[in-house]
Amino acid sequence: MDSGGTMARVAIVGRPNVGKSTLFNRLIGKRLALVDDTPGVTRDRREGQARIADLRFTVIDTAGLEDAGPQSLEGRMREQTDLAIAAADVILFVIDARAGVMPADQAYGELLRRSSHPVIVLANKAEGRAGDMAAMEAYSLGLGEPITFSAEHGQGLDALYDMLKAAIDALASKDPAADATEDGTPDPDAPETDAPAEDEEGPGRTRPVQVAVVGRPNAGKSTLINRLLGEERMLTGPEAGITRDSIAVDWEWRGRAFRLIDTAGMRRKAKVQEKLERMSVGESIRALKFAEVVVVTIDATVPFEKQDLHIIDLVVREGRAMVIALDKWDLVKDPEGTLKALREMATRLLPQIRGVQMIPVSGLTGRGLDRLLEAVVKSVESWSTRVSTGRLNRWFHDAITRHPPPAVSGRRIKLRYITQAKTRPPHFIAFCSMPEEMPEAYKRYLINGLRDTFDLGGVPIRLTLRKGDNPYA
Structure with missing residues (x-):
């Protein structure tokens, strides 16, 4: 099932704090999931x-199995785990060997015995x-037979x-033609799992x-x-700070592939006291650094708070393309x-990213999502723009003629x-006689x-001023 099809x-399940995320990180070979001694991190x-x-x-890493009401945060976390179990082919049931088999382990073991999955x-x-x-x-x-295990080591x-190979091979023997057409011939449109990704833009x-x-x-x-994906893929609710990990989901819109990364909310640094929240914010900043386009989600009912401006400034410093989603527009x-007022505020407050697209959206009703994605596509294309030297210098000559640089001494x-010099973001180099004297x-x-x-x-936009060589020196 893993070769050619x-x-x-494989879903990892178990009580909170038994080491599921440590095992997840071990299996993928990266420290992708947050790990802490606090129960219920995932x-x-x-x-x-x-x-x-x-x-x-x-x-698939999942939240710890807990008994809780369906409306509580723990109950909604349990629902996400149940969805992961339903979609899995094999279940890894993790228990804490040092604590022994707890009553909750027995209860969840009984639940898994009734499932059809290995x-x-x-x-x-x-x-x-x-141990x-x-x-x-x-x-x-x-x-x-249990496996004596240490995810840490x-x-x-x-x-x-x-055991995994035996389980996966048994599944493959039941469905030997995962990527075949109905007559048993290979499907020419089936994806090749080892095909290298292409890097071209456009x-x-x-x-x-x-x-x-x-x-x-809570923005x-x-x-x-979730509204973009058309399913309750991310845990949501009225509580602020529900998301802790940065979760990436592959998705397609109008034939174009996207990887959407949900991140933890970023509060002001002074307010972030707990180690776990510091880790979550660190993950969000890391996701931002590896993104191409950043959708800055602003609560339209309380727009452009000081922290919103800090986040936008961080995106600009990292050189990412940006779109602002004015969320909760259904409440305006x-x-x-x-x-109109928000656009005027943006012009005044965000001179460093002038012309940024601001799209009114509602995650609750689905309003404006196509416009948001159109803005994302346009933004990444602008971010990758390369302007020919001839066009640049024709503009440059006109700009200098209209408004010459000032005199110094x-x-x-x-x-x-x-x-x-570069794209992603566009970086230009202008050659002049006294670059260090040029006013901002x-x-x-x-x-x-x-x-x-x-x-x-x-x-x-990055603009570097450089002193040109003097041909008479």
């Missing part, structure tokens, strides 16, 4: 591509001989490989557009992503007047020519001219 899906389900030797599969029991945290003794207790779950991976691009959704806590980021009483700064206001004039002339709204 659809990858098997809330959303997260997927990753795992590998043990030659065995490849999709692994279940592998991992007695985790079983370092040393004491071996404790692992034997896991036989009482009635789910077969990688102990027991060989046994896990053997219409021919096949690599997913990396889109990070960031904002203050509606997860609700917005005067849409036309509010939008009686000597006028001479601007010679301009070229584009004139640099802003040039940057705004570049933005307006070459349609680079909502994209950070």
Whole structure:
């Protein structure tokens, strides 16, 4: 099932704080999921591509199994775990060998025995001989032979490989034609799992557009992503700060591939006291750095708070393309007047990203989502724009003629020519006689001219001034 066909899906389940996220990180070979001694760190389900030797599969990290009412946060977390179990091919049931089999383990073991999926029991945290003794207790779950395991140290991976391979091979033998057509011939349109991603930009691009959704806590980021996906993929609710990990989901819109990354809400640094929240915010910043486009989600009922401006400034400093989603627009009483006022505020408060697209949306009703995605596509194309040197210098000559640079100590700064050094974000180099004397206001004039002339709204622009060589020196 993992070779040539659809990858098997393996869900990791168990009580809170038994080491599920540590196991997830071990299997994918990266520290992707947040890990802490605090129970209940994981809330959303997260997927990753795992590998043990030659065995490849999709692994799903889940929230700890807990009994709770369906409307509570824990109950909604449990619902996400149930969805992961239903979608999985194999279940890894993790228990804490040092704590032994708890009543909750027995209850969830009974639940898993009734499911149709193969279940592998991992007695985790079983370092040393004491762990071996404790692992034997896991036989009482009635789910077969447990594996004595340590996710922290990688102990027991060989046994896990053997049991997983047997389970996956058994599944593949039941469905030998995962990527075949009805007559048994291979499907020419089936995806090749090992095909390299293409890096080109523009219409021919096949690599997913990396889109990070960031904002203050409770701005509606997860609700917005759920509405885009058309399913309750992210945990949502009235409580602020529900999302802790940065969760990436692959998705397609109008034939274009996207990777949507939901992030934890970012509060002001002074307010972030707990270690876990610091880790969550660190993950959000990391997701922002690896994104191509950042959708800054702002609560339209309380727009442009100080923290919103800090987040936007961070995106600009990182050089990412940006779109502002004015979320909760369904709660705005005067849409036309509010939008006009917000655009005026953006012009005044965000000179560093002039022309950024602001799209009114509602994650609750689905309003404006197509316009938001159109803005994302346009933004990433502007971010990747390369302007020919000829066009640049024709504009440059006109700009200097209309508004020459100022004189410094009686000597006028001479601007010679301009070229584009990089894209993503656009980076231009202008050669002049006294770069260190150039006023910031004139640099802003040039940057705004570049933005307006070459349609680079909502994209950070880098402009470096460099002294040209004197041919007579």
